[in-house]
Amino acid sequence: MMTNTPEPLTALRLDKWLWAARFYKTRQLAVEAINGGKVHVDGQRVKPSRLIRPGSRIEIHKDGLSWSIEVLALSTQRRPAPEAAQLYVEDESSRLKRQEVIRARRETGIQSERTRGRPTKRDRRLLERLIRSTDPSL
Numbered sequence: 001m002m003t004n005t006p007e008p009l010t011a012l013r014l015d016k017w018l019w020a021a022r023f024y025k026t027r028q029l030a031v032e033a034i035n036g037g038k039v040h041v042d043g044q045r046v047k048p049s050r051l052i053r054p055g056s057r058i059e060i061h062k063d064g065l066s067w068s069i070e071v072l073a074l075s076t077q078r079r080p081a082p083e084a085a086q087l088y089v090e091d092e093s094s095r096l097k098r099q100e101v102i103r104a105r106r107e108t109g110i111q112s113e114r115t116r117g118r119p120t121k122r123d124r125r126l127l128e129r130l131i132r133s134t135d136p137s138l
Contacts, residue, residue: 009074014041014058015048020075022084023060023067038062058088065101068094 012020015030018039024030031048033039040059041050052058052071060067069088078084119127 009076011051011053012074012076013048014039014046014050014052016076017052017071017074017087018060020078020084021087022078022081023062033060033062065098066094067098 015027015034018024018030018033019027024033030039034046034048037045038061040046041052042057043059052074054071054073056071058067058069058071060069068091070091071088073087075084075087
């Protein structure tokens, strides 16, 4: 008699794991980051198809922040954030550095800049105010 119980995963593609662990919104973004050298496994630059296992050490650099994590579990499905966080454990020093960078950004007022698209209503009003203050004939 054959039972239909799935076998536990022993290895998983890096790009799929990064997507399931919610580091990247899509697998394509994960592939681009890996190919761009933003992700290292066990200190080496790798390809998206690299198989990772529990115990693998991954370094991720994204948006000026970095994570140094150890893989605890594998998942082929993208689950809610609290469940995804159980797939890995982050080094304490990595977490502290990242929090320091975030705090420094808040203090200096550096936000992610909007570089595309039309100005918002607020931006437009600020521009109009600036133009009126420099040219009183308007």
